[in-house]
Amino acid sequence: MSEELSSQPAASAWSRVWPLLLLTVLWQLVAMQAHSRVLPTPLAVFEVLANEVMSGELLFHLGKTMARVAISFCLAMLLGVGLGILMGRSRRWDRVLDSLLILGLNIPALVTTILCYIWFGLSESAAILAVVLNKIPMVAINLREGARAVDSQLMEVAQVYRLGRLARFFKVYLPQLYPYLFSSARNGLALIWKIVLVVELLGRSDGVGFQIGSFFHFFDISSILAYTLAFSAMIFLLEALLLRPMENRLNRWRL
Amino acid sequence: MNMLSVTISAKRYPNGRCAIENLSFSARPGEFVAIVGPSGAGKTTLLKIISGLDTDFDGHLELAGQARVGFMFQEPRLMPWLTVAQNLALVDPSAQGSRLAEALERVGLRDCAGLFPRQLSGGMQRRVALLRAFLVEPQLLLMDEPFQSLDGPTAEQLRAQLLTLWQATKPTVLFVTHNLQEALSLADRVLFLSPGPSRIALDFAVDADRPRGLNGHAVQCLSQQLLADYPDLLKGRIAAPA
Numbered sequence: 001m002s003e004e005l006s007s008q009p010a011a012s013a014w015s016r017v018w019p020l021l022l023l024t025v026l027w028q029l030v031a032m033q034a035h036s037r038v039l040p041t042p043l044a045v046f047e048v049l050a051n052e053v054m055s056g057e058l059l060f061h062l063g064k065t066m067a068r069v070a071i072s073f074c075l076a077m078l079l080g081v082g083l084g085i086l087m088g089r090s091r092r093w094d095r096v097l098d099s100l101l102i103l104g105l106n107i108p109a110l111v112t113t114i115l116c117y118i119w120f121g122l123s124e125s126a127a128i129l130a131v132v133l134n135k136i137p138m139v140a141i142n143l144r145e146g147a148r149a150v151d152s153q154l155m156e157v158a159q160v161y162r163l164g165r166l167a168r169f170f171k172v173y174l175p176q177l178y179p180y181l182f183s184s185a186r187n188g189l190a191l192i193w194k195i196v197l198v199v200e201l202l203g204r205s206d207g208v209g210f211q212i213g214s215f216f217h218f219f220d221i222s223s224i225l226a227y228t229l230a231f232s233a234m235i236f237l238l239e240a241l242l243l244r245p246m247e248n249r250l251n252r253w254r255l
Numbered sequence: 256m257n258m259l260s261v262t263i264s265a266k267r268y269p270n271g272r273c274a275i276e277n278l279s280f281s282a283r284p285g286e287f288v289a290i291v292g293p294s295g296a297g298k299t300t301l302l303k304i305i306s307g308l309d310t311d312f313d314g315h316l317e318l319a320g321q322a323r324v325g326f327m328f329q330e331p332r333l334m335p336w337l338t339v340a341q342n343l344a345l346v347d348p349s350a351q352g353s354r355l356a357e358a359l360e361r362v363g364l365r366d367c368a369g370l371f372p373r374q375l376s377g378g379m380q381r382r383v384a385l386l387r388a389f390l391v392e393p394q395l396l397l398m399d400e401p402f403q404s405l406d407g408p409t410a411e412q413l414r415a416q417l418l419t420l421w422q423a424t425k426p427t428v429l430f431v432t433h434n435l436q437e438a439l440s441l442a443d444r445v446l447f448l449s450p451g452p453s454r455i456a457l458d459f460a461v462d463a464d465r466p467r468g469l470n471g472h473a474v475q476c477l478s479q480q481l482l483a484d485y486p487d488l489l490k491g492r493i494a495a496p497a
Contacts, residue, residue: 153328153332154332154334156308157328157334159307160307160324160325160326161325161326161346161387161391163345163346167345171334171337171341171345172334172345175334175336250336252371253335253336253371253372
């Protein structure tokens, strides 16, 4: 994959785009055949999307959702990484926290969300807390593997040459965790999108999740699909503009 | 005055086996000491204790002042995600610009500053590791069979570079090896270890001018003489000379 990326960026971009185009064409064909209210054609959906964008409605709700995603993503990564490193380094903490981690991994997002709303009220912080709680265990489990695999020989080099704490952490320790960090960031982002929408549906009065809830009441399928499209576009942008370039940069030395 | 004086009354491995027992020696400033012993004699453990990486032993360790220590391991142990320049700057932040270029020039790596370790040959990686050890201007330099897995000519080249760097700044060197010729060609003094639990079996002063090639006359004579006097020397056993 790396070879493809560096030698033929255009070709690789195309190979990412055509499956989506194919899907859209299929959708159009099926929708034209079915001719039903529950499956609008892509063209109809694009029209709704354009209207929603023009009115500013979609951008407002998308912005709200993005902000929630960003905040909870950062919090969950920070706390999850800390917890994972702690558990990977210390057997005692690992034993103490392991069962809690398994519990956290398996409690349905819906349950955490409802409990957070009941206990802390229908507030923004309760919403964020619900998302973060759902996400932390996954990050921690991933990073624990990474912390266990840290090369003690390289840490000895850092010790012998008396590197400062910061250099030791950022130049010797953390780079060994990058692959684990990236896999949890990617999976994490995917999970957080999904949970944020549920959380919004249940207890917020703005955001994409809230909007989709209202469209559901009015059986407005075109709008649901329009929001989904806008949403997917955001994910592709994030992946292409942030995650992949960052990963390529940090993995330069592997080439 | 000694640069280093080591007294280890006992060092046990976690499994209870005794690795080192009643071992003591000292080294003067600028002295090049080779340590030769059979495998399993605890040579690596000894260096780890002296470097402070392993503090779980009975005995004591005296280092003159706050001695700076350099350590060259069996493997190069460069950070694979840092370039050559970044690897060197990691241990010595002042290794930038012309100072860095000069240092790289000294070991013949002028054009390698921007390369990652993976892009270098084994010999080149070791030259970077050697340079890294000298960049901290160590007063004590520990070397754990650093040229072991290299082919003959590459190892010879690195030994020559080591001697040049050593003669320029004269740190005390402890050079662990299992190769008698290598020890005799480099060191002022060779310590032979007994099999574990190890102690010093023989303390031998090398009295010959440098440079002495690995296969040169001086080294061959010395090693033949030693092996004639002590046939089991490399197994760490010293019978009283006949």
